[in-house]
Amino acid sequence: MISEEDFFEQIREQYASGLPFVAYRKPGNSPASHESTSLTKAVLQQDDALHPVKDFSEKGFVFSPFNQNEKAVLIPCPTEGKGTVVLLSRFQRKKTDTEEKNGQGTPSGRETENTDRGKHMDLVQKGIETIRKGKLEKVVLSRKEEVPVTLCEPVAIFQKLLERYEDAFCYIWFHPKVGLWLGATPETLLRIRGCVLYTMALAGTQKYTGQTRVFWGEKEKQEQQVVTDSIVDSLRFKVKSLKISGAGTHRAGNLLHIRTDIQATLIPEYKTKNIAPLLKSLHPTPAVCGFPKDEARLFILENEGYDRSFYTGFLGELNTDISGQQDGNTENRDSELYVNLRCMQMNGNIATLYVGGGITRDSDPGSEWEETVNKSFTMKKILD
Numbered sequence: 001m002i003s004e005e006d007f008f009e010q011i012r013e014q015y016a017s018g019l020p021f022v023a024y025r026k027p028g029n030s031p032a033s034h035e036s037t038s039l040t041k042a043v044l045q046q047d048d049a050l051h052p053v054k055d056f057s058e059k060g061f062v063f064s065p066f067n068q069n070e071k072a073v074l075i076p077c078p079t080e081g082k083g084t085v086v087l088l089s090r091f092q093r094k095k096t097d098t099e100e101k102n103g104q105g106t107p108s109g110r111e112t113e114n115t116d117r118g119k120h121m122d123l124v125q126k127g128i129e130t131i132r133k134g135k136l137e138k139v140v141l142s143r144k145e146e147v148p149v150t151l152c153e154p155v156a157i158f159q160k161l162l163e164r165y166e167d168a169f170c171y172i173w174f175h176p177k178v179g180l181w182l183g184a185t186p187e188t189l190l191r192i193r194g195c196v197l198y199t200m201a202l203a204g205t206q207k208y209t210g211q212t213r214v215f216w217g218e219k220e221k222q223e224q225q226v227v228t229d230s231i232v233d234s235l236r237f238k239v240k241s242l243k244i245s246g247a248g249t250h251r252a253g254n255l256l257h258i259r260t261d262i263q264a265t266l267i268p269e270y271k272t273k274n275i276a277p278l279l280k281s282l283h284p285t286p287a288v289c290g291f292p293k294d295e296a297r298l299f300i301l302e303n304e305g306y307d308r309s310f311y312t313g314f315l316g317e318l319n320t321d322i323s324g325q326q327d328g329n330t331e332n333r334d335s336e337l338y339v340n341l342r343c344m345q346m347n348g349n350i351a352t353l354y355v356g357g358g359i360t361r362d363s364d365p366g367s368e369w370e371e372t373v374n375k376s377f378t379m380k381k382i383l384d
């Protein structure tokens, strides 16, 4: 364990040297995490090699795009013999202002373009019509937005994420051959510890206005139920028992979502086997793609009109608890992966933000646009 100052200094130096790294903190208040809120980790690669993931049997930190035909990238962990350095520290929140912590309020001085609004509403309208024709039940449609930034020091932006979003998985990821990404996601894709698998169905969105005891409409409940049903279905034949919680309200910064927790005991074959078949059946869930999955994915690729890249992909510890690597336990195949939401890619002084939402037959294009605007505040607030 090193001091907070040394931790941030070393990742700043790593970035300045143009070498790949990831730094992250798991969510504080999540059933997916067993760690204390403040443990911050970094994995620093010692050369600039690009390690594409071959079959998900690798150990390290994985960064995977939405489109599974594109390659995921690994920052290998030290046991893979690649000379990676792991740093651990504890992050102390400095601000006491509750609004800072809660992530309420709206960022100042940034107006979204009207042309983006029209384009997104047309896309949503097309989605609704396709659903009404019976071709789909749900499709998640998204857009990207470019924002000029004045604070261009990425590690300082990461520190602001840690400060503001205690209950999110906060990260900064860099590879000179891929780019620089940051995010604070509320969504766990999957966590495996031994034979126990945890995942969540997170969908339905409303603005947080100081209350977590809120009313959810039928549209949101139905849209979230599709996610729960599909996840449960994709785990069939891979697990021997399953516990599904009731649906509850989950707070993510300035937003609220409906969340169901799903815990399962894997059948032995899937405990020791490669995680790939589990990932293939879970990702992308209808929370970020739609239902039926193949039709929704096709609709997205044909109609969204831009490349999602790593947005709505996943990231996290693959086949390893990175902090436990020094114990020499090479058999450890535990994983903890998060869906890459509320994220942005930085290129010089331009941040590209990615936001989307689930569309069903009862969606209203204007409200769906508003939802993406609200979601964009998660990142815009830390750029202010």
Ligand SMILES: C=C(O[C@@H]1C=C(C(=O)O)C=C[C@H]1O)C(=O)O
Pocket (backbone or CB within 6 Å): 140, 142, 187, 202, 203, 204, 205, 257, 287, 288, 341, 342, 354, 355, 356, 357, 358, 359, 375
């Ligand atoms: C697609 C996003 O979020 C997902 C879609 C949600 C919705 O449709 O209500 C809610 C949470 C996430 O599962 C995003 O944040 O960009």
